[in-house]
Amino acid sequence: MENNNPELTVLKSYAASTMELMKLLEVEDELVDNLNGYVKTLKMKFNLMERYLIDMSKEHREMKTDYESYLGNPLNSFRLIHRLHTSWRKWYQYAIRIENNALVHIENARLMRKMLPTxxxxxxxxxxxxxxxxxxxxxxxxxxxxxxxxxxxxxxxxxxxxxxxxxxxxxxxxxxxxxxxxxxxxxxxxxxxxxxxxxxxxxxxxxxxxxxxxxxxxxxxxxxxxxxASNEVIHFEEELATKQNCTAVVQKPSRLHCRYNTSTTPFTRIAPLKMEELSLDPYMVVFHDVVYDTEIDGMLNSSNFGLSLTDSGQKSEVRTSKDSYIVDSESLNERVTDMTGFSMEMSDPFSLINYGLGGHYMLHYDFHEYTNTTRPKQGDRIATVLFYLGEVDSGGATIFPKINIAVTPKKGSAVFWYNLHNSGAMNLKSLHSACPVISGSKYVLTKWINELPQMFVTPCMKDSNLHLPQKE
Structure with a gap:
């Protein structure tokens, strides 16, 4: 069927035929002529300014040879003031002004864009x-x-x-x-x-x-x-670091040991907690058998999980998991206080997270790094407690690459670490990641503890700890 509508035009395709490519040669001729004209205009302006600059530089060099003698002449003083007040302002205005001829060439280049290949x-x-x-x-x-x-x-x-x-x-x-x-x-x-x-x-x-x-x-x-570095590069570097550390064989430091914690709160004196030290900077320990099967069953049976860290239904490149915020349990909050000695006031609610096959969380920090105006009001996350609510057949470790530590999920245990230095500065060694789950399903319960209510609880600061965060 023939198209007789003159308003409908056939889309051009320069690569389709030699005849169309010949038109491009003509376009390039015009572009070259237009650009030559623009360069010629700019050269005239440049040459004029350069000639004036040569004269100015000559007089300036003479002045520098003997300031006192030069400025002792009232005429020289007058000319210096006049030059700086009037001449330099004039040249500045001339430098930023776009010549009419140049504007014509710029407009021609804009119009010719429609003729260029897409x-x-x-x-x-x-x-x-x-x-x-x-x-x-x-x-x-x-x-x-x-x-x-x-x-x-x-x-x-x-x-x-x-x-x-x-x-x-x-x-x-x-x-x-x-x-x-x-x-x-x-x-x-x-x-x-x-x-x-x-x-x-x-x-x-x-x-x-x-x-x-x-x-x-x-x-x-x-x-x-x-x-x-672009976001792509940063994301890649984090992914590579996660992969390298998730596959590395990690040995726990021998200088640290396991013991019963009986001093955090009065209750721990009659019900001590099994505690395994992992690191002193940041301070990090694992508590064993601190959450019970009945509590775990109750949380898993009552929670509705939603896909974590998504945007308009798109899968996140940072985290692949499902999470759910649960109503804070008074007994669990008291247990975290027994474990850490911290008040749970102003802290985030418990977050229940499920990682399935391949589920992971890229390298990140738990602190917010608020601005100086926001932090005094809202407080940052001084520490994190991560409960493991089940065993994982393979994979799923929590890794801390800057201190070469990996924590393997064990049902009923919890890892606790500081995100901030005693000075309040961000501890960059707290960088961590959740390795991909190879086999099984990983359930964790997270508690982020706010710093503001801990004013009279946190240990006294030592001079050696009073340092600002440094990018590593």
């Missing part, structure tokens, strides 16, 4: 290159060097940016081996370290997607110090 055109062009490679069994290094099925034209070789674009297209088409070949060629052509890192980052993300974390880390290590 992302769809670039995708079609990339697909065309891939089709050539498939039909004629061409290799990326051949095309990059300008070799087309026996016809060698080095001047048509691909640039570093061309190779990078073809690598990114290969990733979209899930041709990972081809993408790595293009990335490698792009790296060999770039000279600027920032451009090189752009390739390293793309390559690292590809490797991370394929769970080749160690190889990916080598590429992320190429990041120049001047570049701020």
């Amino acid at each position: 992302s769809s055109d670039l995708e079609h062009a990339c697909r065309g290159i891939h089709d050539l490679m498939s039909f004629y069994d061409l290799k990326p290094e051949e095309l990059a060097a300008g070799n087309l099925a026996g016809y060698s034209q080095p001047e048509t070789g691909l640039t570093a940016y061309d190779c990078l674009a073809l690598g990114e297209f290969s990733v979209q088409k899930r041709k990972d081996d081809l993408a790595e070949a293009w990335y490698n060629l792009s790296l060999s052509r770039f000279e600027n370290k920032f451009d090189k890192y752009r390739v390293h980052k793309a390559w690292a993300l590809l490797l991370a997607k394929n769970k080749q974390l160690t190889e990916a880390f080598h590429h992320f290590e190429k990041k120049p110090e001047e570049i701020v």
